[in-house]
Amino acid sequence: MILKDKTQTGSASIKLDAGIKQEHDVAFYLRRAYKNSDNVMVLNDLRIEHDGESAQIDHLIVYTYGFIVVESKSIRGEVNVNEYGEWTRSYKGQWSGMPSPIKQAELQLKLLKQYLCANTEKVIGKFLGIQQGLGGRCYDVFCAISSDAIIDRSKAAKEIADKLVKSEFITDALDKKMNFIKLYQLAAKIADTRPSFNQEELLHICQFLLGNTQQIEINTVNETTAAWPAPTQMTPLLDAQPATPPVAANKPVSPTVRAVTKPVDLGAITAQCKHCGDCSGLNPQSGRYGYYVQCGSCGGNTPLKRQCPACSSLNTKVSKAKAVYRLSCADCSAIATVEFNSN
Numbered sequence: 053m054i055l056k057d058k059t060q061t062g063s064a065s066i067k068l069d070a071g072i073k074q075e076h077d078v079a080f081y082l083r084r085a086y087k088n089s090d091n092v093m094v095l096n097d098l099r100i101e102h103d104g105e106s107a108q109i110d111h112l113i114v115y116t117y118g119f120i121v122v123e124s125k126s127i128r129g130e131v132n133v134n135e136y137g138e139w140t141r142s143y144k145g146q147w148s149g150m151p152s153p154i155k156q157a158e159l160q161l162k163l164l165k166q167y168l169c170a171n172t173e174k175v176i177g178k179f180l181g182i183q184q185g186l187g188g189r190c191y192d193v194f195c196a197i198s199s200d201a202i203i204d205r206s207k208a209a210k211e212i213a214d215k216l217v218k219s220e221f222i223t224d225a226l227d228k229k230m231n232f233i234k235l236y237q238l239a240a241k242i243a244d245t246r247p248s249f250n251q252e253e254l255l256h257i258c259q260f261l262l263g264n265t266q267q268i269e270i271n272t273v274n275e276t277t278a279a280w281p282a283p284t285q286m287t288p289l290l291d292a293q294p295a296t297p298p299v300a301a302n303k304p305v306s307p308t309v310r311a312v313t314k315p316v317d318l319g320a321i322t323a324q325c326k327h328c329g330d331c332s333g334l335n336p337q338s339g340r341y342g343y344y345v346q347c348g349s350c351g352g353n354t355p356l357k358r359q360c361p362a363c364s365s366l367n368t369k370v371s372k373a374k375a376v377y378r379l380s381c382a383d384c385s386a387i388a389t390v391e392f393n394s395n
Contacts, residue, residue, distance in 0.1 A: 058096040074126035085223035102167035107160040118190030123157040127201040133208040157193035318388040327352035332393040362386040
């Protein structure tokens with residue numbers, strides 16, 4: 053399930069544009085593999101802050117047994133990793149050293165683990181009166197390299213070489229690492245001693261990560277909002293938290309952790325073509341930049357992302373679980389199911 057998609061961005065720098073494209077490519081492969089999964093949650097462009105430190109994670113996988121950080125790296129030409137884990141790259145025939153993206157991902161993962169463990173009671177509840185822990189879960193990293201790069205990892209240690217994959221193979225590597233055991237593999241399931249999260253806990257963890265740090269987006273290109281009819285019915289936001297008043301710029305802001313707000317179900321809202329206004333004959337689709345509908349009347353495309361029907365915030369996202377599409381708001385925690393008229 054994609055709970056935070058990659059935001060469409062642009063840059064005046066060719067180098068930065070290449071990095072942005074690489075992140076979009078990896079997000080595309082992750083969406084194709086896990087958009088209908090109930091056991092794998094994907095959060096792209098996730099920012100976390102803890103103990104005075106911050107990290108911007110390209111792609112975070114939250115799954116039944118733990119957490120995986122995926123670092124996207126755009127490399128043109130050749131890259132070499134030696135037996136010490138040191139990286140060199142070629143550019144126009146010239147070789148130079150470069151920071152290790154594997155080490156960068158490991159530092160991000162370390163901060164994530166510290167952040168989660170420091171807020172265990174807020175992240176997951178108790179079982180039979182006993183507080184569950186997060187320290188014993190699986191924590192792993194991968195680096196996804198541009199598909200057209202040439203990688204020489206013949207001298208790299210196996211534990212490093214196995215974490216370095218090209219973009220198109222990232223989901224294969226993730227599936228192998230997550231190692232979901234089939235129901236019919238009874239003996240393997242009995243032998244599997246990994247502590248696990250249920251789906252409710254997975255969603256709660258992701259909501260905590262998304263709701264307790266401002267997700268900063270740089271050079272964002274605003275996605276065109278769909279033309280939607282006003283909802284006919286709306287459930288009162290009884291559980292929504294009041295908005296925090298703005299803080300003056302000259303006053304320091306103390307880092308705080310807000311309690312996770314219980315999601316508010318708004319019921320169903322109906323999709324509508326922004327070009328011709330038709331609500332029927334809409335065919336839901338998935339593209340590189342998110343979910344949209346194609347109109348059977350005029351052929352136009354309309355993004356499913358729209359402003360929140362409860363608080364009018366644009367800080368929303370669309371996710372899909374099997375055949376059900378949902379619009380959720382990060383500001384007021386409202387959730388609405390998107391319906392498509394068949395007539």
